[in-house]
Amino acid sequence: MSDLGLHVPEVRTDLERRVLDRLATVQDPEIRRPVTELGMVESVVETAPGTVEVTVLLTIEACPLRGTIQGDVAAAVADVPGCDAVDVRTGVMSPERRLALQDALRAARPANPFGEGSLTRVLAVASGKGGVGKSSVTANLAVALAARGLAVGLIDADVHGYSIPGLLGVTASPTKLDRMILPPVVRDVKVISIGMFLDEDRPVAWRGPMLHRALEQFVTDVHWGDLDVLLVDLPPGTGDIAISTAQLLPASELLVVTTPQHAAAQVAARAGQLAEQTGQAVAGVIENMGPMTLPDGTVLDVFGAGGGQEVADRLARVLGSAVPLLGSVPLDPALRRGGDSGDPVVLSAPDSPAGRALAGVAERLAVRPRGLAGRRLPLSPR
Structure with missing residues (x-):
């Protein structure tokens, strides 16, 4: 049996044993755990000397990553000593095996994986008003953090x-495993959005309770695995979702995004001050659409300057603790092009002014180690 108590095929020959051992290095691209641990390897059979047939069971018939899994298995087995040829076949799990997998995955995690005591750092990205580039900042930070080797959702x-x-250029849909959702993985980031479940351009006309339930499902019904960082792209303002986030993700910290404009900074400060009521910490402020330097050296401050520092200083006074300005992201056509094409600027143009600024913010956010320091353990003397 695997670590999750799921099916592991019997092997008869040394070659079959070596192949099965190597398959433990192949991860399911959605669940991000070894296919052997998930009970996906149905059989490993040496059909002739040096020739092996591997049968892998997919979770659903319409698995969008069938080709990826076949290729990963073939590549892993290709250089196993004594293996001259490999035939990778796929099947589909029976409803009973699929339910067993789902139950095993659920049993291996708490009902709310980001509740009290979670080691995952949760960063809720907020803004006082729309149009400040909050989502662009969030998408780029997620990709930049993943590029630094962190497990990011x-x-x-x-x-x-x-x-x-x-x-992010997401084209894949989530995989529904009965009552569990497997999120697409894009640029090493696990992503979920209501837009993945709707026809393109379809509006969402929901009120508070449905919004809360949607966020709750994203937190508890999606199989996130073991994350270092979870980013939450909040809607503008201080409405239902912002309050629900504080309830569902009690250890979350706010990242406040503003433009340099004084009027925008005033509104952004209100979003940050929500932390005073919800008990959240403010991880810092990010200024977007900051002054840009033209080719001739002229600095063009379309939206003014200093709004980010103004918000940080104001929040520090209200909250009574230091709130850093994590960075100023200048106006940059490369950032806009990356958003339009689904190719984040931190990857498509890392040496651009915006690419460097966003990478710098990600570097500052990534410095906090993940561990048990400062946490109370459930231990008591006997």
Whole structure:
């Protein structure tokens, strides 16, 4: 049996044993755990000397990553000593095996994987008003953090104005495993958005209770696995979703995005001050659409300057603790092009002014180690 108590095929020959051992290095691209651990390897059979047939069971018939899994298995087995040829076949799990997998995955995690005591750092990206580039910042930070080797998840909680799928170029749909949802993985980021479940351009006309339930499902019904960082792209303002986030993700920290404009900074400060009521910490402020330097060296401050520092200083006074300005992202055509094409600027143009600024913010956010320091353990003397 696997670590999850699921099916592991019997092997008879040394070659079959070596192949099965190698398959433990192949991860399911959605669940991000070894296919052997998930009970996906139905059989490993040496059909002739040096020739092996591997049968892998997919979770559903219409699995969008069938080809990826076949290729990963073939590549892993190709250089096993004594293996001259491999035939990778696929099947589909029976309803009973699929339910057993779902139950095993659920049993291996708490009902709310980001509740009290979670080691995952949750960053809720907020803004006082729309149009400040909050979602663009969120998408780029997620990709930049993943590029640094962190396990990253991203919830598009801006249900009425969802844009994360387009900004990241998401084309795959989530896989539904009965009552569990497997999120698409794009640029090493696990992503979920209401836009993945709707026809393109379809509006979402929901009120508070439905918005809360949608976020709750994104948190508890999606199989996130073991994450280092979870980013939540909040809608503008301080409405239902912002309050629900504080309830469902009690250890979440706010990242406040503003433009340099004084009027925008005033509104952004209100979003940050929500932390005073919800008990959340403010991880910092990010200034977007900051002054840009033209080729001739002229600095063009379309939206003014200093709004980010103004918000940070104001929040520090209200909250009574230091709130850093994590960075100023200048106006940059490369950032806009990356958003339009679904190719984040931190990857498509990393040396652009915006690409460097966003990478710098990600570097500052990634420095906090993940561990048990400062946490109370459930231990007592006997």
